[in-house]
Amino acid sequence: MLSQLTAEPSGGVRDRTPGYRAEPVTEPDPDPRSVRAAIRARRLRDQHFASELFADPAWDMLLDLYAARLEGRRVSVSSLCIAAAVPPTTALRWIGTMHDADLFGREADPTDKRRAHITLTDRAAAAMRGYFGAAARAGLVPA
Numbered sequence: 099m100l101s102q103l104t105a106e107p108s109g110g111v112r113d114r115t116p117g118y119r120a121e122p123v124t125e126p127d128p129d130p131r132s133v134r135a136a137i138r139a140r141r142l143r144d145q146h147f148a149s150e151l152f153a154d155p156a157w158d159m160l161l162d163l164y165a166a167r168l169e170g171r172r173v174s175v176s177s178l179c180i181a182a183a184v185p186p187t188t189a190l191r192w193i194g195t196m197h198d199a200d201l202f203g204r205e206a207d208p209t210d211k212r213r214a215h216i217t218l219t220d221r222a223a224a225a226m227r228g229y230f231g232a233a234a235r236a237g238l239v240p241a
Contacts, residue, residue, distance in 0.1 A: 129240070137181075140154075156195070159189070159193070160226060163202070167223060174213055196222075202219065203217040
C-alpha cells in the first residue's frame with residue numbers, strides 16, 4: 099500500500115522533501131572585540147601550559163584575519179605569521195594550505211610590491227560569522 103502511495107506514475111519514487119525550505123539564517127557580524135577576546139583567551143592559555151601543546155596555527159590565523167576584516171585592517175604575511183604563534187616556516191606552510199582550501203586570498207601591496215596582504219575569502223568570513231553567531235547563541239561569547 100505504501101509503495102503505491104509513494105510511487106510516481108513513471109515507476110520512480112516521489113520526492114518526499116517538503117516543498118518549503120526555511121530561509122538560511124544570516125548572522126550579523128560579531129563585534130570585533132569578541133574575536134579579539136577569543137585571541138586573548140588562546141594566548142592566556144600559553145601562560146599556564148606549554149604553547150606547543152595547543153599549536154593551532156590555522157585557527158589562530160582565521161581569528162586574526164577575521165578580526166582584521168571586521169576592523170577594516172589589512173594583514174601582511176609577516177604579521178599573520180606572528181599571529182599564528184608558530185615558527186615562520188610552519189605559518190607559511192599553513193598560509194599556503196589555507197589558500198589552497200580557498201579560505202585565504204592574497205593581495206599585492208599597492209605601495210610595496212615586495213609585500214603581500216592575506217585576506218579571508220568571503221566563504222571563510224561567512225563560516226567565521228556563522229561560528230561566532232552559534233557561539234553567541236550558546237552563551238559562549240557576548241552577542
